[in-house]
């Protein structure tokens with residue numbers, strides 16, 4: 001079984017709206033491995049929502065907490081590989097990226113701007129988009145973070161099609 005052959009956690013990285021959580025959950029189901037969402041784990045550790053963390057303590061504080069949480073999830077996962085979905089900025093943070101590249105399989109989920117804009121419109125708890133034009137923020141982040149995401153050893157396109165296609169592409173990339 002493929003799930004038993006994966007000897008490290010699989011960490012999904014990529015921009016907001018690309019489908020990391022949805023795809024991660026389905027991928028875990030197909031592999032029979034546990035799934036964790038790093039954003040949810042941050043919220044649980046902080047006992048505060050992500051917008052609240054940004055508002056009260058700022059982005060740099062969030063990044064530090066996010067890094068600690070991801071480090072812990074990866075440690076917990078060494079003998080029982082998890083699928084871990086990360087928040088869009090995690091892999092753009094130099095230290096967090098180094099940690100993920102060292103101890104996990106990073107998979108970059110990449111998508112076109114139209115698809116991202118469409119998908120982020122369905123959820124409104126993202127502080128980086130609050131009160132801003134999602135398309136221009138996402139275009140900006142795409143340009144800024146692209147080189148970091150490109151350091152992931154695997155890139156999978158998650159376009160406007162069904163998320164099951166992306167899961168199949170990841171499974172093929174892991175074989």
Ligand code: S3P
Nearest residue numbers: 015016017039087088089126127
């Ligand atoms: C962020 C993405 C969010 C969340 C936070 C910051 C980012 O996660 O971690 O709002 O910097 O791109 P999603 O990618 O799951 O939306």
